[in-house]
Amino acid sequence: MPGRLKSPVRLRQDRLVTMRDLDAGELDRLLVRGRELFEGQPAEQFQGAVATVFYENSTRTRNSFQEAGRRLGLDTLQVGREGSSIQKGETLEDTLHTLRALGAVIAAVRTPEPGALAELPDVGIPLVNAGDGWRQHPTQALADLLAVRLAGREIQGARLLIVGDILHSRVARSAADGFAMLGAEIYLAGPPTLLPPGLAPALGARLVTLEDGLREADLVMVLRLQQERMERGYLPSLGEYRREWGLTAERLGRLRPDALVLHPGPQNRGVELDAEVIYDPRSLIHRQIACGVAMRAALMEAMLDAR
Amino acid sequence: MRVDLRGVRLFDPAAGLDRVADLLVEDGVIAAIGHGLPHGDATVEAEGAVVTPGLCDVHVHLREPGQTQKEDIDSGLRAALAGGFTDVCAMPNTRPPIDDAWLLRQVLGRAAGHPVRMHQIAAMTKGQAGADLTEFGALLGEGAVAFSDDGHGVARSTVMRLALQYAQAFGALIVSHAEDPDLAGSGVMHEGKVSYRLGLPGQPRSAESSIVARDLELLRDVGGRLHVAHVSTKETLALLRRGREDGLAVSGEVTPHHLLLTDEAVAELGSLAKMNPPLREVSDREALREALREGLIDCIATDHAPHTAQEKSQGMLAAPNGVIGLETAFSSLYSGLVQEGHLPLERLVTAMTAGPRAVFGLKAVAVREGQEARLSVFDLTARWTVGPGTLRSRSGNSALLGRTLQGRALGIITEGRWHPVAD
Numbered sequence: 001m002p003g004r005l006k007s008p009v010r011l012r013q014d015r016l017v018t019m020r021d022l023d024a025g026e027l028d029r030l031l032v033r034g035r036e037l038f039e040g041q042p043a044e045q046f047q048g049a050v051a052t053v054f055y056e057n058s059t060r061t062r063n064s065f066q067e068a069g070r071r072l073g074l075d076t077l078q079v080g081r082e083g084s085s086i087q088k089g090e091t092l093e094d095t096l097h098t099l100r101a102l103g104a105v106i107a108a109v110r111t112p113e114p115g116a117l118a119e120l121p122d123v124g125i126p127l128v129n130a131g132d133g134w135r136q137h138p139t140q141a142l143a144d145l146l147a148v149r150l151a152g153r154e155i156q157g158a159r160l161l162i163v164g165d166i167l168h169s170r171v172a173r174s175a176a177d178g179f180a181m182l183g184a185e186i187y188l189a190g191p192p193t194l195l196p197p198g199l200a201p202a203l204g205a206r207l208v209t210l211e212d213g214l215r216e217a218d219l220v221m222v223l224r225l226q227q228e229r230m231e232r233g234y235l236p237s238l239g240e241y242r243r244e245w246g247l248t249a250e251r252l253g254r255l256r257p258d259a260l261v262l263h264p265g266p267q268n269r270g271v272e273l274d275a276e277v278i279y280d281p282r283s284l285i286h287r288q289i290a291c292g293v294a295m296r297a298a299l300m301e302a303m304l305d306a307r
Numbered sequence: 308m309r310v311d312l313r314g315v316r317l318f319d320p321a322a323g324l325d326r327v328a329d330l331l332v333e334d335g336v337i338a339a340i341g342h343g344l345p346h347g348d349a350t351v352e353a354e355g356a357v358v359t360p361g362l363c364d365v366h367v368h369l370r371e372p373g374q375t376q377k378e379d380i381d382s383g384l385r386a387a388l389a390g391g392f393t394d395v396c397a398m399p400n401t402r403p404p405i406d407d408a409w410l411l412r413q414v415l416g417r418a419a420g421h422p423v424r425m426h427q428i429a430a431m432t433k434g435q436a437g438a439d440l441t442e443f444g445a446l447l448g449e450g451a452v453a454f455s456d457d458g459h460g461v462a463r464s465t466v467m468r469l470a471l472q473y474a475q476a477f478g479a480l481i482v483s484h485a486e487d488p489d490l491a492g493s494g495v496m497h498e499g500k501v502s503y504r505l506g507l508p509g510q511p512r513s514a515e516s517s518i519v520a521r522d523l524e525l526l527r528d529v530g531g532r533l534h535v536a537h538v539s540t541k542e543t544l545a546l547l548r549r550g551r552e553d554g555l556a557v558s559g560e561v562t563p564h565h566l567l568l569t570d571e572a573v574a575e576l577g578s579l580a581k582m583n584p585p586l587r588e589v590s591d592r593e594a595l596r597e598a599l600r601e602g603l604i605d606c607i608a609t610d611h612a613p614h615t616a617q618e619k620s621q622g623m624l625a626a627p628n629g630v631i632g633l634e635t636a637f638s639s640l641y642s643g644l645v646q647e648g649h650l651p652l653e654r655l656v657t658a659m660t661a662g663p664r665a666v667f668g669l670k671a672v673a674v675r676e677g678q679e680a681r682l683s684v685f686d687l688t689a690r691w692t693v694g695p696g697t698l699r700s701r702s703g704n705s706a707l708l709g710r711t712l713q714g715r716a717l718g719i720i721t722e723g724r725w726h727p728v729a730d
Contacts, residue, residue, distance in 0.1 A: 114505055114506040114507050115507075115577065119622065133507075134506035135507075136506065198499055201500065202501075203504065
């Protein structure tokens, strides 16, 4: 085949469980490739299917993996909790073997079990963690990194403030890893019930008040606040959360003029952020989604090439 | 029946004994200690080995009745023998729990005739449900050595208070699994730096120490005797120290895994390092070692908790709590603490023999002429690697798989006979 396209990225392993499975060089090259794909360069084409195995609900991440697969010429196979053998107690390992037999050449897996993919024996196809409980969601971090780069920002030396429910956030854990690997400084702010004292150092980050953080930050990542936190008593009310930790229109005014705002979606408007924030010129929220497709395509391309 | 050992190191810290000599056992009694003793009917080939009072483990889960896919009394006692134990105390959280005298007689009957003696701790409340006290009098009459709802924290303070009061009619010991179930919540490991990094739900250290504080205040209030099982935090140790200073009748035990491992093991081993109480931090492990050295803790117990490979393979969130420990307890502590200079051999042996027997009111054992021969024999030079093939327990859920340990039991002497591990 003349001039067959190849991914310019070489990965050392064919399983991405946490951001730390990549080194800074691999991460940087993936972002370069992701940018090319974002800008419309053709991707390498493969036979077979991308399987999405989601033990938890998801709209955007699942669709993003499927769309990224289409960019690579892949069909899609999907397994969800409802109406699948998962309900019959089939193990993840068996499910993946079945999907491979049906033509899957790569799989994206979302599970409530932190570290589930790390403990899984080899199943013969590359695996991407699409979110494992509270632990990691590495392709979200890849999308966020690309969104920041596309906005023309250096990640090296940037101050990233992550606001909200850090304790239960796989987005925060993978972002803290990914941005730090490329030289950013990580700051965390949120209610002490969801950001206990030992948490920031455990993630290589510094604890700040929201006001200090907003004043200094180059990048502000606002996390989704789940209704469940109220039910478990972590917080007295959504209203109080918004008043104390929400990125309101008023607080937006205190951000640096060149700061950028990220949110992994879906947003609870009027809780962790106001609608004005989403449509502010400093918001990358809509671009993050397109970046997610490009980065998932870049990642899967490199993983499939390594096989 | 006469059994003799020649040129062995007789080591009994409680009796101040540490000498190389021959030993002759006759009709179950230590008949003579000396040099050039006559041969018995059987000579144990153990020259250079160390002979101690029989090891006693006051906290094991043998899973019979009800969960014999994990372990049963026979396999559990064979594992005990392989670890050099002559006595074990089984916890009552079987299915059903050992909460009445008839059941207790049945399980003790299942252990009869085994070289290792099984003692039974009875449930403190009916069904271990944490509400109504069991018949302490009847259970003691069948041989119960203590009462515990181990496996569950006793959430209701009034129940613990009543148990401490009622037990005084019989001078009985209450063993507390100190855990506030509300605080422990759905935590699957120690809450701290490692749980935060791994994104796993943690249980805070205060889930243990807050209950110990409560129980000590109850002891101060109504009296009684309390033994705190598997102490895991430095805060609990501080409370025990104060309780002792105040003259309360309180003791504590510590497990080999809490003495040797920390929560970092979870990152490496996953559910094989999942247990309750969970592995804690380096500062806790160091405090436990210090407490053992100075005698605040006088009792090592394994909390031997067998689970099948399938149960343990469910991942950190769903896998059951517990590790096995009978076969590795002495070896791992000899390797990890004594050889590394953290603990004198004398303290290790005391905390595995005289210490637990004193707490549980079991008959004292000594390496002395005229005493019952209940002895453990170790080769301190033997090196072995912990692997599925080396374990006699029905389950292989050891956190030490793959580790090479030094020191290994050769066998025990009970009922006047030599019971080698090799069999």
